[in-house]
Amino acid sequence: MAYMSMGEAHRRITDYLNRFCDAVSSQDGASFKSLFALSSNSHSLLSLADALNLFQDANRLIKQSDNYSHFADILLPLFRSIQNYRQSNLLEAYNAFEKTANAFIQEFRNWESAWALEALYVIVYEIRVLAEKADKELASNGKSPEKLKGAGSVLMKVFGTLAGKGSKRVGALYVTCQLFKIYFKLGTVHLCRSVIRSIETARIFDFEEFPKRDKVTYMYYTGRLEVFNENFPAADYKLSYALTHCNPQSEANIRMILKHLIPVKLSIGILPKHSLLEKYNLLEYSKIVQALRRGDLRLLRSALNDYEDRFLRSGVYLVLEKLELQVYQRLIKKIYIIQKQKDPSKAHQVKLEVIVKALKWLEIDMDVDEVECIMAILIYKNLVKGYFAHKSKVAVLSKQDPFPKLNGKPVNS
């Protein structure tokens, strides 16, 4: 590249411009979109960037021809962006690309058909990725990263142009998903609500008509939101939808879905097979599952402690912590089973001191009052059927199904 001639640079630039105009005039979305794929590191864009570095007067080139000058608002910043991106000048690249995006939105509005939707997707994607990179650059310079936020507002603009009726509507979900990614990254998930409402209340467009990949992404993120809200049935539905419709080849995506779906399933009493955890490398859950199976409170606590950061970041920590009650239930059940083996007639009377002893054995230091409280809570939450006699410090279990299974229903709260 170093010995690229001026003529070669000129040729490459005009070649790019010609492709741009040809794509527009023939409404060729597929070749059009490749012109914007900045982060694809495609050979054509890389060589264009080198040409732009060499040939400084590309702007004049654009303005000279009527064909190009019509798109000057898109092309000028796009060239700048390509150039800066090539030089790893990410902040500048983003700023220029944002201009391109805005100009493109304007242009896109004027195109009646949705032929350029693919290109819009690319732009939406690129602006998000660029913003993330620019933010990294900003942060490393000690400045406040704010570009992703800016990208969010640009995407809201894009969403606005797509959210109406017509053929462009089909692209709305893609933008929504990109917005989700930004909002989750920024920790401003409350902003998701407005887009969700717009998607879910629109009667004119059936959700099923959106592209599958968008539906999966959408369900994944809304499912995560439901996890935050501890609305487990809804979370289960959405994440399961995502899981069943997800491309089986993309294991990373499946893993991400499972990462949130497993805690939800655990909360409603459904335990995964160990092979599943192994397959998707989700072994952080294996201890928890084991604890649930064994009623091993200590194991649960140590698992939570070990992976605290990870669970906190993915937002499932509190969900997992609530599994404690199920572990207690399992523990009581084990005691009950042992008692039954010893003396079936008195098996339904579980003495408090026995439970305390079992916990002590697990190296959980709890006094009688606390254990009594736990028993009361278990009964209260219908994890154990029966009652507690305070006077005699005995939990009297129901003779019929003393430990009801959750069977997909969440613990009473």
Add this chain to the structure above:
Amino acid sequence: MNFSPFGVREMANEGSHTETLTHVEPHLFENRHVDASQQQQSSAYAPTTTGSEAVSWTVHSSTGNGVYSNPVYQYDQHPQPPGRSLQDGQNVSSVAGNSSNLGTANVPQDYNAYASYPSSSNPYGYGSVGYSSYYNNYQQQPNHTYSQPVGAYQNTGAPYQPISSFQNTGSYAGSASYSSTYYNPADYQTTGGYQNNSGYATWNNGSYSSYSSHPYSTYAPDSSGSYSSGAAATSVQYQEQYKQWADYYNQTEVSCAPGTENLSVTSSSTLGCPIPAVTSGYANPSSQPPQAYTAYWRQESSSTAVPSFQPAAVNSGDHDGYWKHGAQSSQIQQTNPIQPNYQQSPLDLKSSYDKFQDQQKTVSSQGTNLYLPPPPPPPPHPPQQVNPTPIQSASTLDTKRVSPLQIPTNPRIASNVTFGQPKTDKDSSTTSSAPKPAYIAVSLPKPTEKVSSDDAANSILKPGMFPKSLRGYVVRALARCKDDKQMAACQAVMKEMITKATADGTLNTRNWDMEPLFPMPDEDVVNKDGSLSSTYDSLTTKHKKSPRRSKSRWEPLPEERPFDPVLISNNAIKYSGWVHNEKDRKVAVENKESKEDGLRNTKFSPLLQRTSSKAPQRPFKKQRLTYAVITSENGDASSDSDKEQSLTAYYSAAMAFSDSPEERKRRENRSKRFDLGQGHRAESNHFRKKNAGAGNLYNRRASALVLSKSFEDGVSKAVEDIDWDALTVKGTCQEIEKRYLRLTSAPDPATVRPEEVLEKALLMVQNSQKNYLYKCDQLKSIRQDITVQRIRNQLTVKVYETHARFALESGDLPEYNQCQSQLTTLYAEGIGGSYMEFSAYNLLCVILHSNNNRDLLSSMARLSQEAKKDEAVKHALAVRAAVTSGNYVAFFKLYKAGPNLNTCLMDLYVEKMRYKAVSCMCRSYRPTVPVSYISQVLGFSTGTPTNGSREEKDMDALEECLEWLKAHGASLITDNNGDMLLDTKVSSTSLFVPEPEDAVAHGDANLAVNDFLARAPL
């Protein structure tokens, strides 16, 4: 209708013309002054020309309207030339800029109100029409844009031409003077009307009628602001044009501007009406040989416009008769002096004007040639340029000079001059010693300038001369004013301060940033300062606003739009010019008031003096004066004048804050809103007040406007745009105890405690035995003082921590939250404190009171390993676990063992937790639970068997628990041993959460002020 009578009297259109010319000149001067503020030179020029000219002009107009109309024109031209010259010089550019700004501002308004005004903005256009060639040459841009307006003007002009193009022009000039009237709307209008009557009887009638009927309503809001701005703008633009063009053009432009202003003023009520008049008048001048005159007129009027406004206002205010007499005499004098004056300083302006006029007359055919005379103006320029910084002094000097000059030159004027001289002399003596020389060179313009120059000088001094820090000081001082009266009072005080500082040379050396704000003066104090502030503001950044405003307002007028760009560019200048003009007007008004009749000249001089001495006051005075004038002259016009005044005040205020480029931007952004919103309201209010007729009202309004503007600025400004350093207060209050009062205005340093005192206050509060309400009040006032002084250090943290702890102890969660959020940022800034303690509080707060899982997760994720080992944080995390699992036993154990004030935060959750616990018990336990157990588990008893009184305590706790259970609908039974038992089966269905009777959200019923906080549902 009022106008028409006046117009008839002044039928001597010439007189009116002269007036207008004078006005125009003042405008120029003012503009220049404004510029001068930017460029001192320009300002100096403006004053000289405007002052003397204005005075003379007004006189002339009244007396010699009929006879001297032509002379007047000549005069006007002459004065204008100086202005032009000034403009030509550095000032010119600056002036142009100012004028443009003004123009834009004005233009919009004018346009709205006055189609004619747009033309006035077009004045350029006028110039272009009449002077099309000239203008073309001069203003390239303006010409283009203006060309359209010009055309319109020409059209109108065509009909008018018959009337007497010159007269018309004169009348226009009158209108121009009106522009000046913008400042003194009434006066100008009246003058304009007079002129109109003579020249434009039809016009006046039509336009006036329309004015009175329609325009007023419209005007009231728009007109004043727009007018003033428009006039300025026009003048500015004119000035620019002038630069390019010969002086003539400048004059014409100026006149146009004034004319437009006048038109706007008169027409302000009737937007459309003014337009025709303006156009016609303009058109006439342009089309015919008279065109040259008109051009001159315009120029003069424009140049004088500001000054003329004042003079006009004075005259009008004085009396019509006076006007006539005075005008005649003055005219005579002027005429006489004019020629001599050229050489002589006092009459110089007039004389120069005369000469100019003469030249113009001769040139009128030659128009351009005459304009060439502008060279005379160039001399002024040098002085102005020289004086830029001295401008104020120079202006004052000029005024002095002028006054003396006037005295010698014009016998008649002499009296006037004498009047003016004494006052002016004083002022000038103080200020102008240095600048005088330069002015002397410019001697001719000075006379006219005197009045205007005085005003201008004052205005100039105020804005232009003041260092930025001083301006900031003024802004700060004004910002704390609560109402118009205070504003006025503050302004008066500041005037004195500034005058004093100027006198002893500390104006620029003093550290105004550090200067403590003076105590709030009585509202009765004169509002003079307001003018200063306004001028300051204007100096800073008014340009953009006005243009935009003008645009928005003017939008309807297509012609205006083309001008807008030019106007915008000029706006800054115009604004500055406006400010000056306003001041001038005020001065004029003052003069009028002081001396209604023959005193006009003297008045002017006094005004000048006043302005110099009380630059701030003048604006208000001017407004008042103008108002008075208007009222006196035109009963009907008063409303317009009021409007105009209010507008001017408004603009001036707006201008005041506009120094910095950011402010300009802001203003641009704000201007539209402003125009539509506050501006109108304020204006309308002002008008009503004005109707009341009290001069004070004007002042108040003006001050209010300033205030409102400042507030607006504050609001509109992006936070980062505000120069907080300049606004930061340094407290002087030594009182340790201070009640909290929510600030509704800028803080007064006299009531703000400095850091040392605040430390003592904090100690005092910490050791205070009084109740929480007192402490909270005290701490809030400490926080306020810290905030306004922008103290961010250990003390800040200590104060917030202290307050947060007190708030927690008293369960005042809202107050605690405020402190917590402040502390979070303070800790993030690396200012040390009890970080762990408060992150524990924060955690507890999220857990117990916000119930937001995401927040909780992020709070937990943020905790460092180190923090997790901290006792308080560990406790908080344990509480969280207990709450999420519903483990009431653990919760109340933690409740009893909470470090720091964790217990206090948990307090607020106890009720909820107990209720949950009892519900759980009722469901899980059978058949009964002893109350003693409940009491122990649910934290009623201390559970710490440490001393012999434990039994007693347990009994108390038991009682408490019993009461609580009963209150919540539990069913209790007594067993054989007499122990109370909870019947769980019965209770499980009967439990309820009682409506808290005396519950207070902050948890302490002792503090309960009934409506202190809304009841918090459990």
